[in-house]
Amino acid sequence: MYPYAVIYRHQIYRMITSAFFHGGLMHIGMNMLSYAALGKTLENHLGTLFLAFTVVNSVVYSSFLYLFISVIASMIGYSTWMTTQSLGFSGVLFHLLVLESYRNPNASHSIFGIITVSSKIYPWAMLLVIQFLLPNISFLGHFSGILTGLLQLNGYLKYTIPSPESLRMYDDLEGLTFITNCPNFVDTPSNDQYVMFMRTSGENASVGQMFRGAIIVIQNLWDTIMFIVLGRRRQDDERPVHESYSILNEDEWNGIPSQSEIQQSEMV
16 A cells, blocks of 8 residues: 555555565464464355355455545645555454454453453454554554454445345346355355344444444454553453554654655655
8 A cells, every 4th residue: 555656656456466465474474374264164154145245345445544644644744655665455454353352252261372352342452462562563453453343343344235125135046056066155144143143134323322432442452451461450450351341754744744844755
């Protein structure tokens, strides 16, 4: 992903292709191993077609969020993300990690066998821990993936992800037998309860629910910081953790950078 090229050079294709290119064999190998583990679990629970639509949505929406956040950051004086390039499937992986975490929200997860955190803050904990261990990776790419997962959880992707009824109909289409007859294909479950935690059907959340969701995101992120950095949770929470819920230097900002200014920065 390269926001500058997308906006100024109109290279829209980067919003899609950036998720499928990697920096080397180690990069793609680690991502695919993670996807094999996460994807298989969700596929068995949601069905093959649901997972496929989720991945496609993740690639598109996480790129839009990446671009949007980069532009907003430039407007408030932080232009680094506009000229920083990133690539890889990690944004999708963090999206899937959010879905998996909320599939069983009362569980707890271990981070590298060192600490254990509640399921709801697990994606945020991984975001911070991985960024600390590997500071050169794309924080914004991972963050955009988490936000996309939260959008799906709250029903905001329901118009681009078919309903369970539609997916079951697709499972039975003769034109898709070359896919549905594959040995590892997983049919869409007959019980709608498997998607209740994602709110893929029904009405969109109200404005009040949107604000409440934003507060929950901030609260979860704060819990993660308090636990990882300071080693404790909020003082008012007495329950156990498993029961709780190439970079450019930043210069003085004189407005969103023009194309010529960014080109000069790249030449330095």
